[in-house]
Amino acid sequence: xxNSTAISPLTLKRMSALIAENSIxxxxxxxxxxxxxxxxxxxxxxNDLGFxxxxxxxxxxxxxxxxxxxxxQGSGGxxxxxxxxxxxxxxxxxxxxxxxxxxxxxxxxxxxxCDMKGFFALALxxxxxxxHQTFHQPLMILATADEECSMSGARALSKQTGPxxxxxxxxxxxxxxxxxxHKGIIMDxxxxxxxxxxxxxxxxxxxxxxxxxxxxxxxxxxRLDLAERYQDAHFxxxxxxxxxxxxxxxxxxxxxxxxCELAYDLxxxxxxxxxxxxxxxxxxxNPIAAQNQVELSFEQLFSGVEPFAESEHSELIxxxxxxxxxTSVAVNYATEAPFLQSLxxxxxxxxxxxxxxxxxxxxxxxxxxxxxxxxxVRNLIERFCLTKQD
Numbered sequence: 001x002x003n004s005t006a007i008s009p010l011t012l013k014r015m016s017a018l019i020a021e022n023s024i025x026x027x028x029x030x031x032x033x034x035x036x037x038x039x040x041x042x043x044x045x046x047n048d049l050g051f052x053x054x055x056x057x058x059x060x061x062x063x064x065x066x067x068x069x070x071x072x073q074g075s076g077g078x079x080x081x082x083x084x085x086x087x088x089x090x091x092x093x094x095x096x097x098x099x100x101x102x103x104x105x106x107x108x109x110x111x112x113x114c115d116m117k118g119f120f121a122l123a124l125x126x127x128x129x130x131x132h133q134t135f136h137q138p139l140m141i142l143a144t145a146d147e148e149c150s151m152s153g154a155r156a157l158s159k160q161t162g163p164x165x166x167x168x169x170x171x172x173x174x175x176x177x178x179x180x181x182h183k184g185i186i187m188d189x190x191x192x193x194x195x196x197x198x199x200x201x202x203x204x205x206x207x208x209x210x211x212x213x214x215x216x217x218x219x220x221x222x223r224l225d226l227a228e229r230y231q232d233a234h235f236x237x238x239x240x241x242x243x244x245x246x247x248x249x250x251x252x253x254x255x256x257x258x259x260c261e262l263a264y265d266l267x268x269x270x271x272x273x274x275x276x277x278x279x280x281x282x283x284x285x286n287p288i289a290a291q292n293q294v295e296l297s298f299e300q301l302f303s304g305v306e307p308f309a310e311s312e313h314s315e316l317i318x319x320x321x322x323x324x325x326x327t328s329v330a331v332n333y334a335t336e337a338p339f340l341q342s343l344x345x346x347x348x349x350x351x352x353x354x355x356x357x358x359x360x361x362x363x364x365x366x367x368x369x370x371x372x373x374x375x376x377v378r379n380l381i382e383r384f385c386l387t388k389q390d
Contacts, residue, residue: 119171196258
């Protein structure tokens with residue numbers, strides 16, 4: 001156990017316990033783990049603090065749970081939100097055990113310290129500092145499952161009893177700078193089915209790989225079209241991006257390729273719609289299928305995340321900027337923010353740690369982020385839960 005004086009012993013104990021729980025989520029079953037251990041820890045601590053705690057299983061996801069803990073009564077209030085899962089890791093490449101919180105060189109190392117179990121421990125410390133005051137609006141802690149691979153926990157909120165807050169903070173690592181915009185994500189594939197045959201006579205088959213060549217060309221044309229039609233100077237990459245990520249097809253050089261699949265990643269700007277983009281892609285691909293006499297099928301590799309934008313005039317954004325002394329920014333990575341915003345809450349992404357540490361070997365949370373984070377969260381609670389709202 002680290003002995004740092006920059007963080008309270010109780011918070012260290014909580015963070016250590018969270019890191020020790022393996023809650024890896026992955027599309028590969030051999031790596032995927034339940035998040036129940038993390039949920040149970042948070043539920044126990046929230047119960048001890050007087051929260052009303054609800055644990056919600058995720059439909060069709062055995063071993064996966066959301067948690068919603070509420071302190072105080074009434075409508076409105078503040079939601080402190082985060083995901084309980086981590087990405088897979090390579091323990092043999094870490095300097096220390098990724099499931100043991102380890103302090104060295106002014107940093108706390110461990111899988112999830114930055115992304116993003118550490119946020120829960122620091123939020124609870126902030127709550128400890130204000131729990132005896134009078135709450136005029138409720139405070140909620142939301143903990144979700146499987147953000148790293150499917151966002152099934154955030155999606156389930158629309159089908160279960162979700163938080164009824166007015167403001168939401170997603171504690172993803174943002175170096176304690178408020179984030180009010182991010183791009184969306186689509187990860188889809190197009191499968192082309194032709195007819196295999198002996199390569200010595202092209203007339204014996206229909207080459208799916210030839211057709212995929214045309215599919216790739218049309219996606220590249222779409223990429224240029226989108227870049228001309230949509231720009232947003234708030235982003236470092238100011239246009240939508242479309243990446244051709246992987247391709248699989250055929251089984252032998254002397255056999256006409258009967259089937260080929262192309263997977264791609266499309267990241268849309270705020271104001272764009274994932275559904276509209278998918279429909280445009282289908283529309284542009286239909287002539288290719290007819291011209292090449294092939295069948296096309298489309299698959300969503302995961303359901304996607306919509307682009308996110310909160311108004312710069314939002315009360316929450318202005319308060320976050322005041323507390324951090326930083327202007328809100330736009331980022332290229334995606335979060336659960338649009339799911340919370342869709343529930344009617346003003347939403348900001350704001351948490352400790354640098355996003356560059358996320359998904360990395362020797363992930364860490366710098367100790368100099370801890371006290372500022374606790375202060376910011378405490379002040380947000382005071383502003384949106386302890387102060388009477390109009």
